[in-house]
Amino acid sequence: MGKVALDLIDGGVPAPALIELGAATRRGAVRGEVVATYRSPAHLVPATSLFSVLGDVPSTYGGARASWRAAPRLDVSGDAGVRVIDGDAAEHLVARTTLRLDDRGRGALIAELRRSGGDGWTGARAAARVPVAAAWTLSTELELVIPDDARGRGTIWPWAMTAMTWSRGVWDAAVALEASASSEERGRLDALCRLGRRWELP
Amino acid sequence: MTARRGPWMIAAVAALAIAACAGVLGLRRGGERVFAHRAHVVGGVSCVTCHPGVASAGDRGPLHLPESGTCVTCHDKPHDPRPCLGCHTDPFAAPGAADARAHLRFDHARHQAPTAGNCMRCHQQVAEGDTRLRPPMAACWSCHEHDRARDVRACDGCHVDLADEGTPPASHIIHDGDFVNGHGQVAAASADLCGTCHTERFCASCHGVQAPPLAGRSVMADPLRPAVHRAGFRSRHADEARAEPGACTTCHQPERCQGCHTSEGVIGAGATNPHPPGWVGLTPMENEHGRAARRDPAACASCHGGAGESLCVSCHQEGGVGGTPHPPGWSSRLPLEAMPCRLCHRGALAL
Secondary structure (H helix, E strand, O other): OEEEEEEEEEOOOOOOEEEEEEEEEEEOOEEEEEEEEEEEOOOOOOOOOHHHHHOOOOEEEEEEEEEEEEEOOEEEEEEEEEEEEOOEEEEEEEEEEEEEOOOOOOOEEEEEEEEEOOOOEEEEEEEEEEEOOOOEEEEEEEEEEEEOOOOOOOOOEEEEEEEEEEEEOOEEEEEEEEEEOOOOOOOEEEEEEEEEEOOOOO | OHHHHHHHHHHHHHHHHHHHOHHHHOOOOOOOOOOOHHHHHHOOOOHHHHOOOHHHOOOOOOOOOOOHHHHOOOOOOOOOOOOHHHOOOOOOHHHHHHHHHHHEOOOOHHHHHHHOOOHHHOOHHHHOOOOOOOOOHHHHHOOOOOHHHHHOOOOOOOEOOHHHHOOOOOOOOOOOOOHHHHHHHHHHHOHHHHOOOOOHHHHHHHHOOOOOOOOHHHHOOOOOOOOOOOOOHHHHHHHHHHHOOOOHHHOOOHHHHHHHHHHOOOOOOOOOOOOOOOOOOOOHHHOHHHHHHHHOHHHHHHHHOHHHHHHHHHHHOOOOOOOOOOOOOOOOOOOOOOOOHHHHOHHHHHO
16 A cells, blocks of 8 residues: 655745655555655745845755654654755755653653755754653753864754653643753853643633 | 674574563563454454444444453453453553544444445454554545545544544545655645644644744753754754755745844844855855855845845956856846846946
8 A cells, every 4th residue: 555645836925836746655564655855945035136146946855764663662764865956966864763661652762863965964863751750741852963064163063951841731831951062152051941821612 | 603603692682682672662561461353353253242232333322342241251261350451452442442433423333234244344454463443544445435525625524523533644644754844835835634634723832823933942841742943953054054945934034034143143243254164265166155145045135135235246247256146047037227137237237
């Protein structure tokens, strides 16, 4: 069993145009998909701007994705593709695994490797979401990115966040600490908080 | 000898690791034995033996899940006095059946004649395991032709309330590929399709009511939730914008770049040059700015637009050292004396 889909989307101005072609099939615990995308940017610059004479460089992407439920609680997936822009080809690779810590997936661990080519970057990401009590969830996330061409922006960009969430009924709250070293700053520490209430129609 | 032993050692270690992790991986569920549909079917037990009354069940009423009394008609020596289904069931089976009863218009009795009483005509996946007991929609469509209903989004013939149902599609409208990044355009082009399953409240959970889309940082407490700008996006945003021209403007106005760059001191009074070495030079290898401008002119215009364009003209005007900025095959219906042509084609002003 499989499916093939073709989407033609012309959003007019200011939305870009998009053509997507995909085919997917599932065989047991394995799902495969091939995707091709053509995106015309439709740049948002005034017609009288000098930047309007540069043309409209589209990007074309072709790739495949496979996902495998290796065990009832373990998913493994991978993406591989090539994006071509202005005659330059760049690879796009992702490998990802998710381990659910319970049948319903309230707790889970993620490990991900990502490669974005063409003067791009290579990154590794790990995340965990662990229920610590009925209403409390602890989550943490770590990412390391290595740019291909540092150009004085630092050779590695680490990023980490730890958050605690409380959720009860229509209310939820979260506090988090975010730490990073990036292309702009050698070090940065942010404290984040969020309080939410959900209103629902009867 | 050592070389021969190597693969066996690896296999043994892998087997031990899997056995040790069986509970974590969900291969072994707390020592309980989930009810084996396949074994009962192969053993010649009819479905209606354990699900009595389901053959005549209508759209409402009980779920016809087996009681312990049904089990002991064959398993006459139960090892535990507690209800059998307390342990011997997939944790999603009964909730899934209740969900289907609440959200689908389905009448088992009316399907007896077309299927000749063969439950497996629809419940095919029971033979594969006990995790997906509800037939996929493709099973319905193998007999029912609902293409027209699908095209006009008339799903309520079978689905009571898709938005409330919350069941992810199993056989159609799957959000394939890089859907998180591309969904904005799809939604803009066919909002009615999205609306068959999602309410605006669902959109607002990420996008806010009137606010711009929220980044991954705003759903910080859930690292497993799909988000467009995940993790340390701030560091990578310039590289990601260059990697796919047009992706940013799916959601953002160009003013967004300018506003943020101004507040962060990238542009404006006292700003330092944000461009890397090799941005502007005399050889093509030293002229990264041309390629970057072609791919994302809006980013350049966010700082160098308007009067700032004179910087470009100083090199790229007709006869200038910068050469033509037009791509190969460029043509325009504008007269040379019109804007912006006359900025560089100075001869046009004398016409």
